[in-house]
Amino acid sequence: MxxxxxxxxxxxxxxxxxxxxxxxxxxxxxxxxxxxxxxxxxxxxxxxxxxxxxxxxxxxxxxxxxxxxxxxxxxxxxxxxxxxTLLPKEIRLRAHARSLVAWVHSGMSELCSSISFESSFYKEHTPLSATETAEVESVFAIWEQELARSGGPFLVGELSLADLTFVPTIRRLLSRDVSIAEWPLAQAWTERMISRQSVVEWMREAESLPPVISDE
Ligand SMILES: N[C@@H](CCC(=O)N[C@@H](CS)C(=O)NCC(=O)O)C(=O)O
CATH class of the missing domain: 3.40.30.10 (Glutaredoxin)
Known part of the structure; x- marks a missing residue:
């Protein structure tokens, strides 16, 4: 191969x-x-x-x-x-999708270090500070805004690299005790993403592994 x-x-x-x-x-x-x-x-x-x-x-x-x-x-x-097919055909929309991917790739926010991917597989978590909670909520609000602008069902309309790049972020943020219910479009989109066959396949294996201790 x-x-x-x-x-x-x-x-x-x-x-x-x-x-x-x-x-x-x-x-x-x-x-x-x-x-x-x-x-x-x-x-x-x-x-x-x-x-x-x-x-x-x-x-x-x-x-x-x-x-x-x-x-x-x-x-x-x-x-x-x-x-x-995982980027929009229209040039401006494609640039916007790439911006979202680039944002994640360049670190996005302090959240990535404070809520590690490894820790999303732990059974118990250190409670988030008020600042961290506010930051998680601001990401939910951004997703809501993007989905309202595109009309869904994904961030720039059809499934794109922008949605896929957020999968680990979705996993991290939803592992904590912060409700996403106030942002219904974002909530439906996160559910749509985590139930995709590809994501389920990776997570099933990830969840079967012994936890990896991070520096959280
Ligand atoms: N910017 C790189 C980051 C890759 C990265 O940090 N990978 C981790 C594992 S998820 C790793 O191999 N770290 C070892 C290292 O950076 O020395 C990418 O997007 O691929």
Missing amino acids: ALILYTGTKNASSWALRAWLPLRELNIPFQEHVVDIRRPQRYANLAKIAEFSVPGAVPVLVDDGVVIFDSLAVMEYANELGGG
């Missing part, structure tokens, strides 16, 4: 999930190599990745010897392989 995707431990690797989702959504066949990124083996395993991929991180997609690293590049490449 020509395509090999190096992903990470499924309950610890939100970037790998972002790369994996568009490949699955587009039914692109690929072989998956899960790299154990838990400490301490993480260091030796990622050093092996660094032998062929400059950043020494996952995800990495290898297509017939060509190395495509960084989740954003993999998402874009998957979309192109799949005929471009």
Whole structure:
């Protein structure tokens, strides 16, 4: 098989999930190599990745010897392989979808470090501060605004990379005790996203793994 995707431990690797989702959504066949990124083996395993991929991180997609690293590049490449259906045809809408993807990719907010992906699989959580709660709610409000503008059912109309890139964020934020009910469009969209077959497949495996302790 020509395509090999190096992903990470499924309950610890939100970037790998972002790369994996568009490949699955587009039914692109690929072989998956899960790299154990838990400490301490993480260091030796990622050093092996660094032998062929400059950043020494996952995800990495290898297509017939060509190395495509960084989740954003993999998402874009998957979309192109799949005929471009995961980005809008209209140029402005496409740019807007890419802005949402870029926002997530460049860190989005402090929330990503305070509510780690790993911790979304824990049974118990440290309560959020008032500031963190307000920040979670502001993300819900942004989703609501985007969905109201597009008319749904997804952030820019049809399913796109913008929706897929938020999947780990949805997982993180919904794992905490903050109600999304005040934002009905956002609530319906998060339910739509987490019940997608691709997301269910990843999460089923992630939930079966022993929890990975993060620095939360
Ligand atoms: N900007 C990168 C971030 C990738 C990343 O941080 N991956 C984690 C696992 S989810 C990793 O491999 N970290 C090891 C490292 O950065 O050394 C991307 O989007 O692919």
